[in-house]
Amino acid sequence: MPSTANLALRVEGLRKHYGDVRAVDGVDIAVPPGECFGLLGPNGAGKTTTIEVCEGLLTPDAGIVELLGLRWDHDEHELRERLGIQLQETQLAEKLTVEETVRLFRSFYAKGRPVDDVIRVVQLDEKRDARVGKLSGGQKQRLALACAIVGDPDLIFLDEPTTGLDPQSRRQLWDLITDFKRLGRTIILTTHYMDEAEILCDRVAIVDHGKVIALGTPLQLIASLGAEHVVKFAVVQGSPTLDEATLGSLDGVRVARAVAGEYELQVGALHQTVPALLAFLASRQLELAQLTTHSATLEDVFVSLTGRQLRDE
Amino acid sequence: MSEQRGNNPLLQLVLVRFREYLREPEALFWSFGFPILLAIGLGIAFRSKPPDVAHVAVVSGSAKSGPYLEALKRDRGLAVEELPADSARVALRTGRVAVVLTPNADGGVAYEYDDTRPDARTAKLLANDALQRGEGRQDVVGASDRFVREAGSRYIDFVVPGLLGMTIMGGGIWGLGFSIVDQRRKRLLKRLVATPMSRAQYLASYVVSRFVLLTIEAVVLIGASVLLFKIPMRSSWLSIAAIVVISALAFGGLGLLIAARSQTIEGVSGLMNLCMLPMWVLSGVFFSSENFPRAVQPFIKALPLTATNDALRASMLRGVPFAALWPQLGVLALWMIICFGIALKIFRWR
Numbered sequence: 001m002p003s004t005a006n007l008a009l010r011v012e013g014l015r016k017h018y019g020d021v022r023a024v025d026g027v028d029i030a031v032p033p034g035e036c037f038g039l040l041g042p043n044g045a046g047k048t049t050t051i052e053v054c055e056g057l058l059t060p061d062a063g064i065v066e067l068l069g070l071r072w073d074h075d076e077h078e079l080r081e082r083l084g085i086q087l088q089e090t091q092l093a094e095k096l097t098v099e100e101t102v103r104l105f106r107s108f109y110a111k112g113r114p115v116d117d118v119i120r121v122v123q124l125d126e127k128r129d130a131r132v133g134k135l136s137g138g139q140k141q142r143l144a145l146a147c148a149i150v151g152d153p154d155l156i157f158l159d160e161p162t163t164g165l166d167p168q169s170r171r172q173l174w175d176l177i178t179d180f181k182r183l184g185r186t187i188i189l190t191t192h193y194m195d196e197a198e199i200l201c202d203r204v205a206i207v208d209h210g211k212v213i214a215l216g217t218p219l220q221l222i223a224s225l226g227a228e229h230v231v232k233f234a235v236v237q238g239s240p241t242l243d244e245a246t247l248g249s250l251d252g253v254r255v256a257r258a259v260a261g262e263y264e265l266q267v268g269a270l271h272q273t274v275p276a277l278l279a280f281l282a283s284r285q286l287e288l289a290q291l292t293t294h295s296a297t298l299e300d301v302f303v304s305l306t307g308r309q310l311r312d313e
Numbered sequence: 314m315s316e317q318r319g320n321n322p323l324l325q326l327v328l329v330r331f332r333e334y335l336r337e338p339e340a341l342f343w344s345f346g347f348p349i350l351l352a353i354g355l356g357i358a359f360r361s362k363p364p365d366v367a368h369v370a371v372v373s374g375s376a377k378s379g380p381y382l383e384a385l386k387r388d389r390g391l392a393v394e395e396l397p398a399d400s401a402r403v404a405l406r407t408g409r410v411a412v413v414l415t416p417n418a419d420g421g422v423a424y425e426y427d428d429t430r431p432d433a434r435t436a437k438l439l440a441n442d443a444l445q446r447g448e449g450r451q452d453v454v455g456a457s458d459r460f461v462r463e464a465g466s467r468y469i470d471f472v473v474p475g476l477l478g479m480t481i482m483g484g485g486i487w488g489l490g491f492s493i494v495d496q497r498r499k500r501l502l503k504r505l506v507a508t509p510m511s512r513a514q515y516l517a518s519y520v521v522s523r524f525v526l527l528t529i530e531a532v533v534l535i536g537a538s539v540l541l542f543k544i545p546m547r548s549s550w551l552s553i554a555a556i557v558v559i560s561a562l563a564f565g566g567l568g569l570l571i572a573a574r575s576q577t578i579e580g581v582s583g584l585m586n587l588c589m590l591p592m593w594v595l596s597g598v599f600f601s602s603e604n605f606p607r608a609v610q611p612f613i614k615a616l617p618l619t620a621t622n623d624a625l626r627a628s629m630l631r632g633v634p635f636a637a638l639w640p641q642l643g644v645l646a647l648w649m650i651i652c653f654g655i656a657l658k659i660f661r662w663r
């Protein structure tokens with residue numbers, strides 16, 4: 001970890017409570033310059049609250065927030081000049097055109113990128129004279145991104161930049177964020193898509209109930225499961241319940257657990273475990289209802305840490 | 314190069330105000346069309362008519378009916394008709410005639426009319442006068458008439474300054490309230506605050522755009538009234554403009570205060586109506602606020618719209634000098650200072 005002096009973002013002991021709700025409950029984050037850092041967590045985990053405290057839009061109940069070596073209480077104006085922000089829910093003025101909107105945001109910054117460049121970068125050239133109210137969801141998100149980067153920020157916050165978009169629009173936004181990363185700028189983003197975190201983020205903090213429950217590169221986190229694959233299966237209804245311990249003793253199984261009527265096995269090697277599982281079921285005269293396998297993902301990390309799914313699908 | 318030119322944040326914010334306004338056709342109608350249509354409607358309803366004629370019925374069937382009828386017809390202020398006795402009574406009861414004149418057998422006449430109605434009493438006096446002269450009465454004192462019909466005392470003269478006051482109030486309160494709360498509701502305000510945008514410039518953009526729009530609104534309304542209705546302008550344009558500006562600032566402050574914390578359009582609409590409804594009724598837009606009981610007059614005089622309307626009327630219709638309007642201007646200045654002061658303190662930027 002680099003010394004604290006040149007961190008792009010340093011958060012220590014951050015707390016923010018709303019009555020009984022501990023939205024953020026003791027969060028520590030350190031992000032070096034040039035990193036793309038992700039906050040991954042389910043709805044209500046406290047991602048937005050954390051990020052908005054960092055953005056100086058909410059005041060924390062306790063804790064330290066330092067960005068680019070600056071603090072909100074005495075360097076507010078400089079920070080505003082150097083940050084780019086996309087909020088989770090902003091409806092930009094519907095009656096303005098794309099170009100007018102970007103030009104408005106550009107005018108607030110002393111230094112920044114030319115309006116035309118930014119519109120080209122987010123691929124809204126064809127829509128530059130279209131009213132914001134007439135844009136699609138993906139185009140609106142790209143416009144929001146344009147407004148976030150038009151001040152040529154050193155540190156950019158993106159709160160769920162792709163939520164609610166179709167796969168194609170999401171991929172388009174990922175490309176834009178990746179391009180921005182290549183410029184060497186620091187990005188903090190929140191998401192509840194594990195694939196997004198795996199693809200975009202250098203490091204990920206998994207957040208739940210206002211706490212960071214795991215931190216590392218996506219690969220480190222997945223490796224921490226000690227399992228490369230996940231086997232999910234279910235037996236036909238009416239069969240007796242299977243014992244987690246018994247399943248855990250099958251060949252190659254690291255962890256076994258029952259989740260919502262299904263069984264989930266984290267395994268090292270499929271070729272060992274799958275035959276062993278089938279043999280075991282046959283010996284008990286149980287019939288398989290379904291069987292799937294996949295490589296372990298951040299989703300599995302989350303499930304293994306909390307016993308819950310990241311998203312309620 | 315064009316980058317540089319278009320890069321002033323205040324200019325950009327003001328442009329946004331105008332764009333949002335001009336791209337909303339309804340807003341244009343409510344601020345220009347409506348006051349003028351209202352003025353035209355009221356102007357037609359209350360236009361100055363030639364003096365009313367008094368309707369008189371002469372009961373037929375008497376030898377004198379004919380000559381009396383002729384005598385009355387010579388007075389152009391009277392509309393006379395000859396009717397049988399029973400139809401004449403019906404006409405009197407339904408108000409079609411104000412007086413029924415019945416020649417008596419002895420050569421005298423009897424008048425029937427409602428003595429509680431001023432117009433009936435006038436009609437009787439006119440009819441009697443015409444009759445007596447027709448029969449040869451001479452005036453003892455020679456008299457002549459000179460008619461004075463003064464602009465400035467008609468209903469339309471009264472109502473135009475009221476409409477102007479109402480336009481200033483609506484512009485300040487609606488113009489600021491809806492726009493600001495809509496931006497807060499959509500989190501656009503929060504997004505703007507997350508940039509280096511100067512909050513003072515954000516608010517200034519409303520002041521600038523309101524002034525430009527108000528200038529146009531006021532010129533259109535006053536211009537139309539002067540051209541169409543010959544409304545008098547007995548003070549300098551400068552002092553009328555100064556009253557408009559001070560009023561606009563007072564209502565702008567009120568609008569800002571109303572919009573300071575609301576997070577929903579419903580919430581802010583309620584507050585706006587709560588503020589504006591009493592003023593529409595009490596502040597003398599359509600009828601004089603003097604009609605309300607003496608006890609509530611101090612309260613009414615303290616309302617900003619009353620101050621605006623009183624100052625505009627005094628200035629436009631009576632030519633009262635600007636300095637003599639200090640009580641009204643003082644009320645407006647006080648509203649402005651208090652509203653802006655509180656609004657800036659409690660304004661919710663997020």
Ligand SMILES: Nc1ncnc2c1ncn2[C@@H]1O[C@H](COP(=O)(O)OP(=O)(O)OP(=O)(O)O)[C@@H](O)[C@H]1O
Pocket residue numbers: 018021022023041042043044045046047048049050088192
């Ligand atoms: N203004 C507020 N008043 C009261 N409670 C709040 C407020 N803002 C957030 N919370 C609560 O704090 C918790 C964290 O909310 P937050 O918005 O930070 O979650 P999130 O991780 O961003 O969720 P999502 O993925 O849905 O955006 C939630 O339980 C939420 O209900």
Ligand SMILES: [Mg+2]
Pocket residue numbers: 047048049088159160
């Ligand atoms: Mg959120």
